[in-house]
Amino acid sequence: MDQRISFITLAVADLGRTHAFYVDGLGWTPELYVPGEVLMIRAGEHLMLSLWAESGFEGEVGAIRRGEGIVPITLAHNVRTEAEVDEILALAASIGADPVARGERRDWGGYTGYFADPDGFRWEIAVNTAMEHLVIPD
Template structure:
């Protein structure tokens, strides 16, 4: 098996609200948009973020675990400059996201979080280390 991820699929409660957040709010562009079913957004050279209506997701994959708390997954968007963390968080806030302000982290980076309409947490990160350079395509 090749070492790669092709799709990240998230089940969403309200696909219209999700579409408005990602396309109108964040300014992203859909690769495939099937109202009432799925919204697919290119998230990398060979990576698609698939936002799937929860009912359709459950019919194919199985019951969704529900309950209080944060979903046990985060998505990350790394930026090359520290100031961009706050800029991206401001865009997310303007789009209606719940935002946790950025902070300096013990490991040397600077990160903050926002939640999309379904509560999925996005980490916005400036990572000055080797992994940060790797994900930005700057590895040496």
């Protein structure tokens, strides 16, 4: 089996709100959008972020675990500079991301901050010189 991920699929409570956040707010381009069903956004050459309405997700995959606390997953977006980290966190805050954890230098040498999308999925925005190859070239 090849070592790769082709899709990251997340179940969302309100697909319209999710579309407004990612497309209208963050400025991402949808690859596919079926209102009330799914929003797919190309996140890399061979990677798709698939945001499914919860009902469709549960119908195909199974019951969603619900309860207290945050969703036990983070998504990361690596950038080139600390200023870019701060700019993206400010953008996320301006479109309603809550909570937003401002950028800070980490013990492991990077600079990161976090924001939550409308369903609470945490995005890490990071500069990590050890992972420079993960930043998409201009």
